[in-house]
Amino acid sequence: MRITMIGGGYVGLVSAACFAEFGIDVAVVEADPARLEALREGRIPIYEPGLDTLVAKNVAAGRLTFGDDITSAVRGSTAVFIAVGTPPRNGDGRADMTYVHTAARQIAHALDDYAVVVTKSTVPVGTSRRIAQIIREARPDVDFDVASNPEFLREGNAIGDFMRPDRVIIGLDTDHDPARAQEIMRTLYRPLYLIEAPIVFTSLESAELIKYASNSFLAMKISFINEMADLCDKVGANVHDLARGMGLDGRIGRKFLHPGPGYGGSCFPKDTLALSRIAQEAGAPSRLVEATVQVNEARKASMGSRIIAACGGSVAGRTIALLGLTFKPETDDMRESPSLPIVHRLAEAGATLRAFDPVGMEAARRVLPDGLEYCADALDAAQGADALVVLTEWNVFRALAPAALRERMSGNVVLDLRNVFEPAAMRAAGFAYHSIGRP
CATH class of the missing domain: 3.40.50.720 (NAD(P)-binding Rossmann-like Domain)
Incomplete structure (x- = not known):
């Protein structure tokens, strides 16, 4: 099986290397000349433990290649993953979909046979259907399906999260018969069946929302324990005892109950803002997520x-x-x-x-x-x-x-x-x- 990964950034590169480790041929398309040159020379442009070894191993095996020609990469691929950036737009917190929509147009012109077009990027609800619309408008003759396969990769443990995931979420267009796309996605993740990793199939909209909801909930836990730490300072309690006492409750769990100066990174700040906007525009504002953003910034x-x-x-x-x-x-x-x-x-x-x-x-x-x-x-x-x-x-x-x-x-x-x-x-x-x- 051959797949294409559009985007050689954090998500794209980790996902590509791990799929290659599964034995799949992966062509990575990277538009940034400096990043592409580094990848071709064996230099990893991000720090992630073990990624350099994994990339080098699969490049040597011929399963992982890097280029900037999307047409040659897409042709012959069973699945095409979109793993480009979705940074927050200046001023309003909405996800900037420019790179995703550009990738969809490029895929439309490159497709020469049936493929599943998969969003790996974190995208607002409705994006997968918009991708399908873009491709159909550009190429009404082409046969394809769309899927949403959000990533849940923690920086510093991304390879382990891909190879031993808590779950794999795959959203499909249930308005049509998704059997063909579902079988391809099952095949891609077949090595995970051996370790009984849950593979959860949902609608497109559910898969897109699961990613935002998961990150926002974890951000909420961080902000909550930070506020509890401040309360502990005032009343003489110990926040670690508090977190342990809470975390031993199976309904709550121990993770993300560690106090500190606030959360950061590429996901939580961006995704909480984006979910707030999505909820507002849908007429179902999420006050808890909005408060989480405000508490963390303060x-x-x-x-x-x-x-x-x-x-x-x-x-x-x-x-x-x-x-x-x-x-x-x-x-x-x-x-x-x-x-x-x-x-x-x-x-x-x-x-x-x-x-x-x-x-x-x-x-x-x-x-x-x-x-x-x-x-x-x-x-x-x-x-x-x-x-x-x-x-x-x-x-x-x-x-x-x-x-x-x-x-x-x-x-x-x-x-x-x-x-x-x-x-x-x-x-x-x-x-x-x-x-x-x-x-």
Whole structure:
């Protein structure tokens, strides 16, 4: 079987490499010349653990190829996946469908035989039917079906999520006989039947909405536990005890009950905004999702002031060490990272900033103020610092000895916004230690 993946970004590249690992021939179409050149040279333009090895293995086996000619890639393919970006439009939060619609038009002109056109990108409800309309208007003679197959890939664990998924969602056009498309999609995911991964077939609209609803619900859990952490600070409770007590309830679950400075990344901020717009336009506004967006934005904006207050009300002329810059560990993604407003706030307040992130510093240089000093490691960042702030919960930071940090710092203020350190150990080392939701 041969398939085409239009888009060699995060979702497209991970999905293509994993399908190739299933034994399927995959042609990746990438329009960006620099990204395409990197892929052809064996350089992976994103950081994702294990992806470089998986890509190299399947390129060597001849199952994974990269190019920019959509016509040659699509011809002979049983399925054509659209995995292009759907960034939020400026000003209104709606998903920008420009790239998706362009891909649909290109597919229409390239199709030479029956294929299933599959949306892998996160798209608003109704997009798959709009894709079908675009193709039919351009090529009324061509035979095809459309499907919606949203991705649920966590950055830092994307390969594992694809190979061992909680579920695979496949939406089909139930207004017509979907048997042919369903069989092709079953065949593509046949290796997952061996591990009994749930393959859930739905309507197109349900599949499109499942993706937005899932991400928005998880974002809601994060915002909820962050508000509970603030309450714990006020009443003397411990947010980790609270989260454990809640998470052991099977109806709630333990995941995404970790307090911090707010959620970020490429999915949650974009998808919560998009779902809010979808719901408003459908006449069924989601007040919970709208509140989640507002709570998260306010939280990220407030973190800089919280740090300044812990430093005595001013950071002018003081040196602050920042541990972690990416929105989460095991990625170099800086999109919507809580570190962005925090760094800008501290820089505006006159602080000297020294930072270390295990893999995100190159990406950070493109979006953070020029005056930020990037350091060789965490202890280097702490050297001479008046205060230290943990922004991302990389495991390497958990292993830091409090005594080693105290020896290098000039001051003793630590703001642990990810709760990676033990409060008793930090106090014993002489720190004025501040964490989130812990007495």
